[in-house]
Amino acid sequence: MKKIIYWLIIILVVVSGLLFANGKIKNEVSKKASSKPLTAAERASEMKRWEASPDGVKYKKWEMSPQGKKVFAGVAKIRRQVKDYTNMQAIVTSLSLPPGSKLGFGMMVKINGDDYILSFGPENSDRNLKLNNQFKQLHNLKVNDKIILKSHGVSVAPKYAYPIVSGDFVAQDGKIIYKHIPRKGGC
Template identity: 65%
Template sequence: MKKIIYALILPLVVVSGLLFTFALFANGSDINREIKNETSKKSIQKNLSAAERKAALKKWEATPDGIMYKKWEASPAGKKVYASEDKIRKSIRDYTNMEGVVTSLSLPSGSRLGFGVIVRINGDDYILSFASVKSDNYFLNFNKEAQQLLSLKVNDKIIIRSHSVSHAPKYAYPILSGDYVERDSKIIYKRAPRKGGC
């Protein structure tokens, strides 16, 4: 008797599962269309005016993240990072050479900056990040410039050019984007220009 009941229930379960799947896929296109429309509406945001940006910043500063960030800015660690950034600001703006010495071949633990090293420039340490270079060994084995970056050693003297410097409260050093690196008068890394833009 149990076998007969199972034999009757099993086809019902299979058929109802198929009907449910069919209904889901039929309605899925509507759901996908709604998601796409919602995403496109969000992406077509007008540029904010200076007053609107200022108001948005004030609103963010009142959030827990904003409060924590402002505390970090006023702390000795935050002030040190800003002072280090100020030392190289002119070189960043003018995209001129900065002499550096590699002090560490690894980034701080928990870092999510991709591949990079720590360098000392004018007595201050900086994270030299190569965000466009993937840090997994499989990728690095096929990229000649990335292999040259891996050949860097502690105390190597390098010439760096960068278009930007940034910071984040979780890092004790400013983050310098690695756009150009030279060692012993040979270019070992030059970031490829972005496609479709400047």
């Protein structure tokens, strides 16, 4: 009888410890998830702190350099078309990205006389076979092919000498060869 009571007490202690620990973890997660967005003053303070950091100083220096100014001028040229999600005519200038790039699958294109990186993201995506088929159609493009593209975003990075256009839609000769498939259940 003493052994049974002893084992019941041990089981009770272990179970209550697990329940207590689990409740504590849930409370920590809910506190993090319910954090308020930063106010304008807090954002400005964080931005000033970042600009004073070594990475911020390096970025500001690049932004003011001739290369950075050229990249931002390229962004300004297509900003309206990206904002309105309208067609942009492009010519494929290279089927590979600059050496050392970590943007996934992409190519170099010329839009309105300026060079851009056209990035489609990781090619080894297992989330959808249809996505891989669309990448196969993009692999069939050749240098000097004319395409129509649409994008929801253009970005910059000091690592690259060109603006980075995210490829959301590509057509060639009136035929859609790529259309971005949004993720399900997420952002």
